[in-house]
Amino acid sequence: MKTNLFKHMGLTGMLIIALSISTWGQSPKTLPSQFTTADESFKQYQYPEWFRDAKFGIWAHWGPQAVPRQGDWYARNMYFQSGNGWETRYYEHHVKTYGHPSKFGYKDIIPLWKAERWDPAQLMKLYKKTGAKYFVSMATHHDNFFLWNSKLHKWNSVNMGPQKDVVKLWQDAAKKEGLRFGVSEHLGASYTWFQAARGTDKTGPLAGVPYDGANPEFEDLYHPKTADDDKEWLTNNPENQKDWLAKITELIDMYQPDLLYSDSELPFGEVGRTMLAHYYNQDMTKNGGKLDAVYTAKLRPSEGRWVQDVERGALDSISPFPWQTDTSIGDWYYRTGQKYMTGTEVIQMLVDIVSKNGNLLLNVVQTPEGDLEPDVINILEEIARWTPENGEAIYGTRPWKVYGEGPGMDKKQEKGTFGGVKDVRPYEPGDIRFTSKDETVYAFCMMKPTDTIRISSLGKNSKLCSKSVASVKILGSKEKLNWKQEGDALVVNKPAQLPEWQVVTLKIEFRK
Numbered sequence: 001m002k003t004n005l006f007k008h009m010g011l012t013g014m015l016i017i018a019l020s021i022s023t024w025g026q027s028p029k030t031l032p033s034q035f036t037t038a039d040e041s042f043k044q045y046q047y048p049e050w051f052r053d054a055k056f057g058i059w060a061h062w063g064p065q066a067v068p069r070q071g072d073w074y075a076r077n078m079y080f081q082s083g084n085g086w087e088t089r090y091y092e093h094h095v096k097t098y099g100h101p102s103k104f105g106y107k108d109i110i111p112l113w114k115a116e117r118w119d120p121a122q123l124m125k126l127y128k129k130t131g132a133k134y135f136v137s138m139a140t141h142h143d144n145f146f147l148w149n150s151k152l153h154k155w156n157s158v159n160m161g162p163q164k165d166v167v168k169l170w171q172d173a174a175k176k177e178g179l180r181f182g183v184s185e186h187l188g189a190s191y192t193w194f195q196a197a198r199g200t201d202k203t204g205p206l207a208g209v210p211y212d213g214a215n216p217e218f219e220d221l222y223h224p225k226t227a228d229d230d231k232e233w234l235t236n237n238p239e240n241q242k243d244w245l246a247k248i249t250e251l252i253d254m255y256q257p258d259l260l261y262s263d264s265e266l267p268f269g270e271v272g273r274t275m276l277a278h279y280y281n282q283d284m285t286k287n288g289g290k291l292d293a294v295y296t297a298k299l300r301p302s303e304g305r306w307v308q309d310v311e312r313g314a315l316d317s318i319s320p321f322p323w324q325t326d327t328s329i330g331d332w333y334y335r336t337g338q339k340y341m342t343g344t345e346v347i348q349m350l351v352d353i354v355s356k357n358g359n360l361l362l363n364v365v366q367t368p369e370g371d372l373e374p375d376v377i378n379i380l381e382e383i384a385r386w387t388p389e390n391g392e393a394i395y396g397t398r399p400w401k402v403y404g405e406g407p408g409m410d411k412k413q414e415k416g417t418f419g420g421v422k423d424v425r426p427y428e429p430g431d432i433r434f435t436s437k438d439e440t441v442y443a444f445c446m447m448k449p450t451d452t453i454r455i456s457s458l459g460k461n462s463k464l465c466s467k468s469v470a471s472v473k474i475l476g477s478k479e480k481l482n483w484k485q486e487g488d489a490l491v492v493n494k495p496a497q498l499p500e501w502q503v504v505t506l507k508i509e510f511r512k
Helices: 002-009 010-024 049-055 085-099 108-111 120-130 164-174 187-198 216-221 239-255 268-288 343-355 374-393
Strands: 054-061 132-138 180-185 261-263 292-299 309-313 323-328 357-364 431-438 441-443 454-455 468-472 481-485 491-492 503-510
Touching: 002 503, 049 180, 054 180, 085 120, 108 132, 120 164, 120 374, 132 164, 132 261, 164 239, 180 239, 187 216, 187 239, 239 268, 268 292, 268 309, 323 343, 343 357, 343 374, 343 431, 374 431, 374 441, 441 491, 468 491
Parallel strands: 054 132, 054 357, 132 180, 180 261, 261 292, 292 309, 309 323, 323 357
Antiparallel strands: 431 441, 441 503, 454 491, 468 503, 481 491
């Protein structure tokens, strides 16, 4: 299969082979073993320290699907005359606002995306102030519209819409602020996802009239028609898989991102492993032998290989491998009247995830024009007040012996949308989360204490605590605390004045 694959890949495939050959010849003292498509090869992957230390990233899940102000999956759901309410409301909005999809399709939405108020430099300053250590730009969603200056696909943001290389401008802004830079690709699912554009109305005056996706003139946007058995999230068509490989390879080679996110498990077997081996190998070449690249996929690795990504959820325990939650403060795309998380909910989510060896990648919802609504800015400002004082308990930390304690630990946790447990959930007084750094333990009160704080995991008789506590203080407060390490708990009297934020952090140090 590998021979046939590269036979059809042309120049892109030859470049991948050439890169591998050029790096194979380098000294083993400089480079670790080159990655191949063999599963065994990926076991040598080691998680970069920058990612393990970063903990918090911000994501721009943004593009022309924001234009109608209806939320996620507009490019597909606008072609569903019948279905569930979530799907049909897009069709109804589209017909009322723009016209019938046989005449005005998604291709006609794209030119309406101008991003006229987008200022990546100013947004990146805000994201850095919020506490993000890495930033991820969407490169392409399932709508098959590229936000980079592609030479392989004309439907891109340089040729159309904003007429800007969105990925490059985000990358330049992130680099200027000292943030690591990543890209997300959602192309693997696009080949089957976008087949709805080839449909027709089932009823009404235009029943049977094909939507614009059936027009051969626009096949390069909506994709060729798939076989009847090609309906899963990831296409089973070898030609589509080769198309994906060529385009994601172009993205990697043009921008050399620190992080690459796929909205799926590692796609397409051998084809996906070819992409991943190339991504890791080119990163080592870029970094003189050091592998700094992070690939996130929605599949838990048994031995290294990549970072597990959990969408709209969190793990329920400490993972032996670093992992990542990806979620959004609201809908994935801008939607009029949507409800956002609070800043406190984001902070609670971040703390819970970090206590379990994870990172949080948070989508900040942008308007179609590219700026942020005032309430979104307020959310970020709340987080930005918390991170400078509490960041030492987040960045560069590792899990403690247990991730937490409290009444919430004894209750069955609701499942997340796509696995794990819910990422946003209510906490109760007494719910504690832990992180550690060297010999220091940090204990987060997930709700602002209203009474004495009791931490049973740090009692003298606890099997988890082998040393005597030497000092306890609250981050962001200069007030001296009254505390005592009793047999069954570390007991901390509530001070007269607590910091303004809801998640309060105790820094606990031990006698040598």
